[in-house]
Amino acid sequence: MLQPSMERVAEQTAAYAKGGDLMQADGDSFDYVVVGSGAAGSVLCKRLTEDPATTVCVLECGPPDRHPFIHIPAGFIKMLFNPTYTWQFQTAPGDGIGGRRIPTTQGRTLGGSSSINGMVYNRGQREDFDNWAQRGNRGWGYVDILPYFKRGERRIGLADDRIHGREGALPVTDNDWIHPVNEAFINGAQELGMPRCDDYNSGDAQAGVGYFQRLINRGYRHSAARVFLHPARATGRLDVRTDARAARILFDGTRAIGVEYVDDRDRKTRRTVYARKEVIVSAGTANTAKLLQMSGVGPAWLSQQLGVPVVADLPVGENFRDHYSVRIVARVKNIRTMNEMSHGLSLAGQIARWMMGKPSILALTPSVVHWFWRTEDTMRQPDLQGVFSPASYKQGFVGLLDDYPGMTCGVWQHRPESTGYVRAVSTDPFEDPTIQPNYLTDPMDQRVLVKGMYLARNLLHTKALAPFFDRDELPARDVRTDDEWLDYARRVGSTAYHLIGTARMGPASDKTAVVDDQLRVHGLQGLRVVDASIMPNMPSANTYSSTMMIAEKASDMIRGRPPLEPVEGIAA
Ligand SMILES: Cc1cc2nc3c(=O)[nH]c(=O)nc-3n(C[C@H](O)[C@H](O)[C@H](O)COP(=O)(O)OP(=O)(O)OC[C@H]3O[C@@H](n4cnc5c(N)ncnc54)[C@H](O)[C@@H]3O)c2cc1C
Numbered sequence: 001m002l003q004p005s006m007e008r009v010a011e012q013t014a015a016y017a018k019g020g021d022l023m024q025a026d027g028d029s030f031d032y033v034v035v036g037s038g039a040a041g042s043v044l045c046k047r048l049t050e051d052p053a054t055t056v057c058v059l060e061c062g063p064p065d066r067h068p069f070i071h072i073p074a075g076f077i078k079m080l081f082n083p084t085y086t087w088q089f090q091t092a093p094g095d096g097i098g099g100r101r102i103p104t105t106q107g108r109t110l111g112g113s114s115s116i117n118g119m120v121y122n123r124g125q126r127e128d129f130d131n132w133a134q135r136g137n138r139g140w141g142y143v144d145i146l147p148y149f150k151r152g153e154r155r156i157g158l159a160d161d162r163i164h165g166r167e168g169a170l171p172v173t174d175n176d177w178i179h180p181v182n183e184a185f186i187n188g189a190q191e192l193g194m195p196r197c198d199d200y201n202s203g204d205a206q207a208g209v210g211y212f213q214r215l216i217n218r219g220y221r222h223s224a225a226r227v228f229l230h231p232a233r234a235t236g237r238l239d240v241r242t243d244a245r246a247a248r249i250l251f252d253g254t255r256a257i258g259v260e261y262v263d264d265r266d267r268k269t270r271r272t273v274y275a276r277k278e279v280i281v282s283a284g285t286a287n288t289a290k291l292l293q294m295s296g297v298g299p300a301w302l303s304q305q306l307g308v309p310v311v312a313d314l315p316v317g318e319n320f321r322d323h324y325s326v327r328i329v330a331r332v333k334n335i336r337t338m339n340e341m342s343h344g345l346s347l348a349g350q351i352a353r354w355m356m357g358k359p360s361i362l363a364l365t366p367s368v369v370h371w372f373w374r375t376e377d378t379m380r381q382p383d384l385q386g387v388f389s390p391a392s393y394k395q396g397f398v399g400l401l402d403d404y405p406g407m408t409c410g411v412w413q414h415r416p417e418s419t420g421y422v423r424a425v426s427t428d429p430f431e432d433p434t435i436q437p438n439y440l441t442d443p444m445d446q447r448v449l450v451k452g453m454y455l456a457r458n459l460l461h462t463k464a465l466a467p468f469f470d471r472d473e474l475p476a477r478d479v480r481t482d483d484e485w486l487d488y489a490r491r492v493g494s495t496a497y498h499l500i501g502t503a504r505m506g507p508a509s510d511k512t513a514v515v516d517d518q519l520r521v522h523g524l525q526g527l528r529v530v531d532a533s534i535m536p537n538m539p540s541a542n543t544y545s546s547t548m549m550i551a552e553k554a555s556d557m558i559r560g561r562p563p564l565e566p567v568e569g570i571a572a
Contacts, residue, residue: 449493
C-alpha cells in the first residue's frame with residue numbers, strides 16, 4: 001500500500017502540472033478531494049470548479065444517477081427500497097420507542113439523498129440560524145446565511161425577492177396539482193385558526209397552512225447532481241469517481257493529504273487520491289461520522305476500540321438529531337385519493353398526463369401540504385411541522401399504498417432535545433455504523449409530540465374536511481389520552497430522514513464541537529466537513545435546503561472569497 005507523505009503529494013502535483021490529465025489513476029492528485037457527491041458535495045463541485053485553475057476529484061460510493069425513477073418524482077417510492085441506490089441503514093433499538101429499530105434510508109448515488117428525497121424546499125426560521133451564531137459561530141446568523149440560500153435558488157412564481165433568489169440554478173416551484181381533499185384540508189386548518197401561509201420560507205412568518213414549495217420543474221426532480229454536479233463536469237476540471245467508497249483519510253501528521261478508497265463493485269481494489277489543498281468530507285451525517293472515526297478523528301476511546309491511531313480526539317458522532325415523525329391516517333369517502341390513482345387505468349391516465357406536461361401524481365412531492373403551528377400560544381414561531389397528503393401507506397409499510405381511499409396527516413417536533421450518536425463498529429468500510437437516535441427519550445419531546453398528534457387528529461376532523469372524512473384508521477378512535485398517544489407514537493413513529501449534527505460546528509471552547517465556523521476540523525489542517533453533519537442544532541424544517549446553503553457558504557470560505565453581504569432590513 002502507498003505510504004502517504006508530502007513528498008508523494010509533491011510528486012503528483014508536479015506530474016499534474018506537466019499536463020497530467022484527469023483520468024483515474026492510483027495515487028493521482030487534485031486541488032480538492034471531496035468525499036460524497038450529495039446535496040453538499042454537488043454544490044461544492046460546482047462552486048470550486050468555477051475557478052479556472054482549480055481541479056476537484058469527487059468520490060461517490062454509489063453508482064451514477066441514471067435510473068429513471070430518480071428523475072420521475074413518483075419514483076421516490078420505489079427508490080427508497082433499492083439497495084443499489086440507497087444506504088439501507090437500521091437504527092439501533094431505541095428505549096424511547098419500545099426497543100424498535102427504524103429503517104433509515106439515505107441516498108447512495110450522484111446527488112446523494114437529493115436524488116431520492118421528498119423534494120420539499122423548506123429553509124426554517126430566522127431563530128434557527130441566529131441560534132447557530134449565538135453558539136459562537138461567526139457569520140452564521142440569519143442575515144449572514146440568507147444570501148447563500150438565495151444564491152443557488154431560481155424561484156419560479158410569486159415571491160419576495162429580498163428573501164428568494166431568481167438567478168440561481170435550483171428551480172423552486174409551486175404545487176400545480178389541485179385535489180379537493182387538499183383544498184378541504186387547508187380550509188379546515190383555517191377553521192381551526194391557522195392562517196394561510198404560502199411563503200413559509202420567509203424566515204419570520206412560518207406559522208400557517210398551504211402548499212409546499214418544491215424542487216420539481218417541468219415534471220422532473222431537480223437533484224443537486226442534476227443542477228450543480230453535472231454542469232460542473234463540463235468544465236473538465238471535475239473528476240467524478242462513482243463506485244468509489246472512501247475507506248480512510250490519509251494524514252501526514254495532523255495534515256490531511258488524501259483519501260484511500262475501495263472499488264465498491266469488487267470490494268477489493270484499493271486506490272488513493274491526494275489533495276494538494278484540502279480534503280472535504282461531505283458523506284452525509286452517518287457516513288461522515290463513520291469515515292472520520294475510521295480515520296482516527298473521533299473520541300480517543302473509540303479510535304482505540306477500532307484499533308486506529310488517534311489523529312484528533314474529538315466528539316465526532318455525538319450530538320446526532322433527527323425529526324421523529326408520526327402519521328395519523330383516516331379513511332376517505334366520496335372521492336378518489338392517490339391510493340386508487342396509483343393503479344391500473346387510472347395510473348395509465350396519470351402517466352399520459354405527465355407525458356403531456358400536465359399536472360399528475362407522477363410529479364408530486366410525497367407530502368403536498370404543509371402546516372406549521374405552536375403548542376403554546378405564547379410562542380413567536382411554531383414548534384411543530386405537519387404534512388398532509390390525500391394518500392396513505394399500509395400500517396408498518398412505508399411505500400406501500402393502502403387498498404382503500406386514505407389521507408395522512410403527519411407531524412413532528414421542530415427542535416428535538418433527544419440526542420443520539422453514530423459510531424463506527426470496525427474499520428471495515430462495508431460495515432454499517434451504529435446509529436442510535438434515542439428518539440423520544442427526552443420528556444420535552446414527548447410532551448410536544450403528544451400535543452402535535454392531538455392537533456393532527458383535529459385537523460382531520462374539521463367541518464371543511466367532513467364531506468371526505470370517513471373514519472379514523474390509524475390510530476383507532478380509542479386512542480384518546482396523553483399516555484395512549486405517547487404509546488402510539490412509540491409504536492408507529494419513524495424517521496423524517498433529517499439526520500444532522502455528528503460533526504457539530506462550534507468554537508474550540510465548545511467541548512461538543514468538531515469543526516470551527518470555517519468548517520475546518522479542530523486541531524487538524526487540510527480537512528473540512530461540509531454537509532448536514534455540521535449543523536449545531538436542528539433547523540425548524542426539512543434539511544436539504546440548509547445543507548445546500550452550508551455548502552454555498554463553505555465554498556466561499558474554501559476559495560478564500562469574502563462572505564456575501566448580509567441581507568439586513570427584513571422584518572423580524
Ligand atoms: C428519503 C429522504 C427524504 C427526504 N426528504 C427531504 C425533503 O423533502 N426536503 C428536504 O429538505 N430534505 C429532505 N431529506 C433530507 C435531505 O435530503 C438531506 O438533509 C440532505 O440530502 C443531506 O445532504 P448531505 O450532503 O449531508 O448528504 P447526502 O445528500 O446524503 O449525500 C452524501 C453522499 O455521500 C456518499 N457517501 C457516503 N459515504 C461515502 C463514502 N465512504 N465514500 C464515498 N461516498 C460516500 C453517499 O452515497 C451520498 O451520495 C430527505 C432525505 C431522505 C433520505
